[in-house]
Amino acid sequence: MGKTVAEKIFDAHHVDNPSGDIHVISLDAVFCHEITTPIAINDLVARGKDRVFDPSKIKAVIDHVSPAKDSKTAMQGKILRDWAARHKIKDFFDIGRNGVCHAIFPEQGFVRPGFTIIMGDSHTCTHGAFGAFAAGVGTTDLEVGILKGVCAFKKPQSMKVEIFGRMPDGVYAKDVILALIGKIGVDGATNRVMEFCGSVVDAMTMDQRMTLCNMAVEAGATSGICPPDMVTVEYLWPFIQDQFGTKEGALEEYSRFLPDGDAVYTDTITMDVSGLAPMATFGYRPDQVKPVSDMEGTPVDQVYIGSCTNGRLEDLEIAASILKGKKIAPYVRGIVSPATPGIYSKALETGIIKTFMDAGFCVTNPTCGACLGMSNGVLAQGEVCAATTNRNFNGRMGKGGMVHLVSPATAAASAIEGKICNSPLYRLPE
């Protein structure tokens, strides 16, 4: 019987099968940030187990609240910082070099096809864009990952998501994943891996694939996975060229993790994007989605462009192309957070940052901040934000605030109008 990508990765990392369909697998990387890791560290210390399985496989960043906003967040940073120093974790990213975890770790080349990765963060599924099995876990799983380099999962079943057709102008990976979640619901993929395929996915850049996989968890999926191909190899090439002589050689090695033709899926979803419009959420659940045109005219108080979903260079470029030479509405607060220092400095070089500033945007340092309502743009009661983030839960960006999830293009256009609206780039194919 054929195997899915996830099944092949599991087979290659098998450690134990303690009972039934529970499988303990070895981990290639454990990612850490300052919100969920300090409490794991404190617990390990309290248990007399302050150890790490392999400091070279642990990567840590202070990203959620950076710079620290008060004594409590300062202490979370300190616990992580001291721990990284004590265990000689050299891939530790502190302020000045830090960025949103799911943007900076791939950018540093820490993710490879076939890898197994956990992190105390639900959007860890983002890294599946590289053909890895990457899953968010809680603090206890994180502790065990840090201590032993293993994690237990139910043998994952996969759902195949085939995306094809011609993407209309001004429609992006964000619109595709919002439409998909709208279709299958917030638990449409629970306990399953979403394996993406089809001509639209093949044509996507790594930035776009990361946007796609990032929101897999919003449909309940354990991980999103895009099978590795030449696009993956090209992205990783600076990090893998010493290991493989040629790109073809690298691709051949990674092809071990391609799904078999007769792999078994729980279900197959097909999606033709040819008629797809820009999408936005309207409620407190990410599956409450409708075309932006149905929400046109909804006034916004704030527009936020950033996060692990859409804070990458391509996202900033698209938004800037719409903002160029324009001003945002006078009563709207525009905030852009480039997701990493690398993205920030490229955006500086190419003039994108200037475009944002001229339009009236505030440019913040790379951080999660506003995305989870902790700093750098928290909403007041009754305020509305069009955001390129991934969660519109009640209170997510501030108690009593409403979040509409949109693409960077829709966000930029809405900032100019002061109301939710379609971007001028949107055109249905003739």
Add this chain to the structure above:
Amino acid sequence: MKNFNGDVLFLDRSDINTDEIIPAKYLTENSKEALRPYLLEDLSLDGFDPGRDISGKSVVLTRSNFGCGSSREHAPWAFEANGINMVIASGFARIFRQNMFNCGMMAVELPRDTVEIIFNKFNGQKTSITTDMEKMAFTFNVPTGEALEIPFSISQYDLSLVKAGGWVEYADKNY
């Protein structure tokens, strides 16, 4: 092993997410006890008042996809700090469910129809539950004397986590 008996808190809604269970602004706390006052603070559920309804409850009964959203283990901890060690639902988000067992707590899934029956029969009445781990059965009791026994199943592995008091001790011993 933790206590899995006591009064039931009915949360009659699907898709209750971890931001509703414990809002992100409390994630800066580094102790479980500090989370106690904030459990379900942002839950949108008509007629629910966390200040009035949580106290004295030991078990939650709810609908599908419970615990979706963020991976924060603060969600089970906030329950634990309030003396709630078990959630019974017609479905769970994966991470929340795993976090519960990893902490030696229970997240038990029952068929949708069974949950419907329990809600119809008992929601609105003071209902208590006793859990028989040997027999793998719950008994729901209400003051009128009416009782209902419902069998449940959890895997051997989940059971061993509940018995070991969680995954850290289990894993450090076995791997």
